[in-house]
Amino acid sequence: MTETLTPPSTSLAVGDDVADLLFRAARTTSLFTDEPVTDEQLDAAWNLAKFGPTAMNTLPLRVLVVRTPEARERLATHMADGNKDRVRNAPVSLVLAADPAFHEHMDHLFPAIPGIKDQLAPATETREAMARKSALIQAGYLIVGLRAAGLAAGPMDGMDFEGTDAEFFGENGWKSLLVVNVGHAEGEGSPYPRAPRLTFDQVAEVL
Amino acid sequence: MTETLTPPSTSLAVGDDVADLLFRAARTTSLFTDEPVTDEQLDAAWNLAKFGPTAMNTLPLRVLVVRTPEARERLATHMADGNKDRVRNAPVSLVLAADPAFHEHMDHLFPAIPGIKDQLAPATETREAMARKSALIQAGYLIVGLRAAGLAAGPMDGMDFEGTDAEFFGENGWKSLLVVNVGHAEGEGSPYPRAPRLTFDQVAEVL
Numbered sequence: 364m365t366e367t368l369t370p371p372s373t374s375l376a377v378g379d380d381v382a383d384l385l386f387r388a389a390r391t392t393s394l395f396t397d398e399p400v401t402d403e404q405l406d407a408a409w410n411l412a413k414f415g416p417t418a419m420n421t422l423p424l425r426v427l428v429v430r431t432p433e434a435r436e437r438l439a440t441h442m443a444d445g446n447k448d449r450v451r452n453a454p455v456s457l458v459l460a461a462d463p464a465f466h467e468h469m470d471h472l473f474p475a476i477p478g479i480k481d482q483l484a485p486a487t488e489t490r491e492a493m494a495r496k497s498a499l500i501q502a503g504y505l506i507v508g509l510r511a512a513g514l515a516a517g518p519m520d521g522m523d524f525e526g527t528d529a530e531f532f533g534e535n536g537w538k539s540l541l542v543v544n545v546g547h548a549e550g551e552g553s554p555y556p557r558a559p560r561l562t563f564d565q566v567a568e569v570l
Numbered sequence: 571m572t573e574t575l576t577p578p579s580t581s582l583a584v585g586d587d588v589a590d591l592l593f594r595a596a597r598t599t600s601l602f603t604d605e606p607v608t609d610e611q612l613d614a615a616w617n618l619a620k621f622g623p624t625a626m627n628t629l630p631l632r633v634l635v636v637r638t639p640e641a642r643e644r645l646a647t648h649m650a651d652g653n654k655d656r657v658r659n660a661p662v663s664l665v666l667a668a669d670p671a672f673h674e675h676m677d678h679l680f681p682a683i684p685g686i687k688d689q690l691a692p693a694t695e696t697r698e699a700m701a702r703k704s705a706l707i708q709a710g711y712l713i714v715g716l717r718a719a720g721l722a723a724g725p726m727d728g729m730d731f732e733g734t735d736a737e738f739f740g741e742n743g744w745k746s747l748l749v750v751n752v753g754h755a756e757g758e759g760s761p762y763p764r765a766p767r768l769t770f771d772q773v774a775e776v777l
Binding site for chain 1: 581582583584588589591592593594596598608610611612613614616617618619620621622623625626627629631632633634635636637638640641644669675678679680681682703704706707708709710711712713714715717718719720723725727738742747762765766767768769770772773774775776777
């Protein structure tokens, strides 16, 4: 709990403990304990996030789970200088990516339009734009889902995306979007005080 | 509860009621009751979502709250045919948008780099790409936040984005990303059965 926390709200359908765990007390984590992250925990997080809505139920988010020292060293090479050690020191790093070939699953995922898979097949650029858009929204769901699974998440955007894609995604064609370090937070999980936020009045207009 | 729900997990840090409310039983809602959505409820949802991490704490998501019949008719004009009545029939519609001028707040939001506002000012294209990326991740946070505030959310991507921007954002320069109808669900909130999802094995690779 820090002084920047929002006061308890009477307008929530979840308890203050849940609001704190998922949002108000959760930090972008860069300090992790040695406690490992299990496959079951990642699966549990996905089994929440997968239900979040995507355009035409495309579900284009893909996840490269980077566990071994060799793999994390390969990933660190493509991170911005300030993020290399964050990858090396996290129990697990996830490369979140968009899959432009999401249409391969569409006859199963969106039966409302029979043959949608074949209709989308020639539209390469459209598919990549669709994949990037919904996958980013899914990244939001997954970060909350990881926290709901009892894990701390440290998303990072400072990286060489093209280099990462060439390193890991030459065959499957995934497009990297961000890296999320995952583990259990040491203390507050961050050496920095929480940065300010904008109020609803500052971001909203009403008609 | 439907047969497609994930079985209760022992790996969650939240109760099954919360997991159902935020993810497993939540649907893309198009059927709403007449119960209004209060300003306090929208504020409560934002006061959760605002804490979600964004690149350099840019917080570029903006929200146009469409309440009046006149405003919703203006918005309906720019929606795909199948989405026009969804806007007309929802208690409130939110146009989620990215603000390329997010840098105006950066000296306050990211004090770690003094003068970051002025550094970003000339980089128009970079700012718009940054804004779109983090705002989409924030859209994921906000959809979960709306549910945590006891509201049902119906996000929609089928719309004329350029027309919407010209209609509403000619002065502030916001870029529309999607529309989210908000209210209280009538029944399950959707006339359709829940569509399938992909398992973690289907979306993940492990190194």
